[in-house]
Amino acid sequence: MQVHTRHTPAFGVARIVLSQGEAVQADAETLLANSFGVTETRPGRKGPSIFTAPAGGGWLDLAPGHAGDIYPLEFSGRSGWSVALDKVLARPATVKRDQPWPALQALFGGDTGFLEHFSGTGQLVLACKGPVDALTLEAGEVITVRPAYLVAYPDAIQVRLRAVDPAAQQSVRTGEGLALDFAGPGTVLVQARK
Template sequence: MQVRTRHTPAFGVARLLLAPGEAVQAEASAMLATSYGVHIEPRSRGGRGRSKPAVFTAGTEGGWVDITPAFPGDVHTIDLDGTQGWCVSRGSWLAVTATLRADAQWPGFHALFGAEHGFLEHATGSGTLVLACCGALDTITLSPGEFISVDPAHLLGYSDDTQARLRAISQSGPQSVRTGEGLILDFAGPGTVLTQTRTPRAMAALLGH
């Protein structure tokens, strides 16, 4: 699968170019259009996105699928080669090739969330992951020994070689590892961190969702 983007960074659209017979999983509600002949197969809810996923399969001549985020913002593509995984915010993925696996119970999350289901998923394998960014995207490349702190609501993802620690902003305030409320993430380099300039919750409130 190849990905071409347009209308970025404000109103990103990702075109997924599929080889003959190639399939990709994407959020059903994210589909804008497809080339004629692409087969759409709805799937049961996997708990990873804002709606039920679907599998899009190109015909004998190949084809394309246009997908777009629910909120105004950028789209970002991560190509994984099997040597390194990525931790991404739950619900941020738009499309994923069948050769990738998303796991909310990745052992690396145990130090962050304990036994609870947190606000992140871990993607591994070889293939392409397309993410929805709320607002504009910032890519932060951390040098060895460099530290930053990020609000979980503004986090899009980070490479899993980046050291991460989750802590409470205030011990007396409400906290949730499922949503990131009342928490902050500390990162230490080397590694890469992706942030988004708007938050899905604030954008939903603004648009009356």
């Protein structure tokens, strides 16, 4: 699978190029156009569709329902990434959603939280609101990010979830009233709009 982006960072579109028989999972509502012969199957009543390339391969163009950047996140198979909910535009079969993920269970307790974990190899295509910034942290450097702006972070980085104001309302499902502290080394991906 190859990913080519255009119209970024304002109105990103992802062209997913697939080899013969290769498939990608995406929401059918995001499909802008595709080469002839790409088939769509929907495993359940709800949820994403599976788009499969015919003999000779094919492509599909995906456009999210909001303005912003398209960011192909590369997975090497060595470690995974925690990704904010509703950021995944397309996912190949070689990148899997890990549910449950012990580190997120520890972060959120018994609740599902506003993050999901992915691992594997290939490119996970993310749709973000606004341009994506990669904040690279040196060893021992600590930053704080509000959940509404968080896109993703790798397993190797240290993270702590805390209340901004312990007396105010908080929600681990939406991130309301919470902040994430990250300690380097590592990279945190954020979006410039919420």
